[in-house]
Amino acid sequence: MTTTSYRLGSVEFKNRVLVASGTFGYGDEVADLVDLSQIGGIITKSLSLKPRDGNPPRRIIETASGMLNSIGLANIGVHRFIEEKLPFLRTVGTAVIANIAASSVDEYCSVLALLEEQKGVDGYEINVSCPNVREGGLNFGTSCPAVAEITRRLRPLTSKPLIVKLTPNVTHIAEFARAVESEGGDAVSVINTLIGMAVDINSRRPFLSTVTGGLSGPAIKPVALAKVYEVVKAVKIPVIGIGGIRTAQDALEFLVTGAAMVQVGTQNFVQPDCAVKIAAGIAEWCNERGVKDVGDIVGSLKADASVSILDSWL
């Protein structure tokens, strides 16, 4: 049997398939539908210091093989998470990664420090795609110095894995990954959603209340793969691939490209147990080919292009 587990610092993941932040709630909502213990890890909905209402409707619109969202980081806040959600998450038997969102560097630090006092949080993923209040709402994630500063300030606060989730809405994503690496971050998640827009021609209005939103789903997979490819070449820390994964084949494409782990996002809305199925599919694919450890295929991409015509377009 192929070994599926993966160690990142202090955390042993059962397999390399995690559920992405904002696509799985806090786990409890999905417990009736999925055996949570079979998932590699659960990344929570973004947590901020205080509860956030989120954006007014309309928040989502389906687009070609994807969806736009403008949720606005609606969440119950870190205090209620600790009281109401963490006790359940401690019992699920899989790694729990708390995703943190904030509007100032101090807020990131406060949330992480509060979680650090709790049992049951195995690591952190930092959502830097948030408006920075001090910089007039400019997104942290599109400023390399800001991403570096956040990583630098958070690093001393924990010995658990510190993962930074990068936005693709920048010119050179690799520079951001290098900044995270040089400030001591343990891994990067690549990619967050792409900025997108949809228009209702009947009313001549944007569909989303915020006009633009984040594009996710199968539509973004080729972009995500290209960004993973770019980042993998630039840094030595592990890259967690995310963007449009809905099948084991999709996930394997990311692993071959060099992602050490993957996250499944939008597909959870359609198929709440997809992470379990994908993890099983990866193991089966490796098993059939005599691969001893899923890690053996990570970064196994060859330099020259495939000449196979037996691909899915036929």
Place this chain on the structure above:
Amino acid sequence: MNVFSCRVVRSRPVADSIFVLRFRSPEIAATIRAGQFLNIRVGEGSEPLLRRPFSVYRVEGEELEIVFSVIGRGTTELAKKREGDLMDVLGPLGVPFVVSDRSYDTALLVAGGLGIAPLPILTRDLLKERKSIRTFVGARSKKHLVTDYLQDVHVATDDGSMGFHGTVVDMLRDNLARAQFARPKIFACGPTAMLRSLAEVARARNIACEVSLEGSMACGFGICQGCPVELTEGPTRYALMCKDGPTFDIRRIKI
């Protein structure tokens, strides 16, 4: 709530590009209550990607029906379903209508367009509670009307091709002015514009009113946070249509 693979029994047209799809699900049929809904995966692939939410129209034994109008990518796929096809159904979802409530005797059912979808089951549940029922249905025209399995139906059409010439809310207002209903409560489903004008009628006459909202959503059970409904007062600014609704006391929400 669970995901079920359901066998399609049949699909039949009931009005102009309106279909009733019948499928088998003993589990959902046994537990579904009026106002709850299903989130249906119309195809296996990524186009369309998301599930589509539908009220349950009818329950018969171990079989369920939904009613839908072919208006977009999801319903186009759904209209292709044939006997024997398997369909992935998530449900039952959402909070049902408050039917067993001693505060009223007469249920005034008000629907616009395919807002009739939850009414047959609602009628079933109301009859069990021994409530008297009056039903008001509005549609664009006669050929868009679906009034099967309802009780004491009053029809309004926008073009006057059948029944009252005007909106269903105008017809209701008219009826309320002329007739006395013993301790009424309104149950309504339809487009937001209709519910908005209905809210005024209910408020002016101080009649309890519960509505089932229609809207876009992704997951259907609260994890995507994509379907906020603004509340008139706390504890939070928004509720979720899928999890806290789709039925709401109309005084609780801003529409």
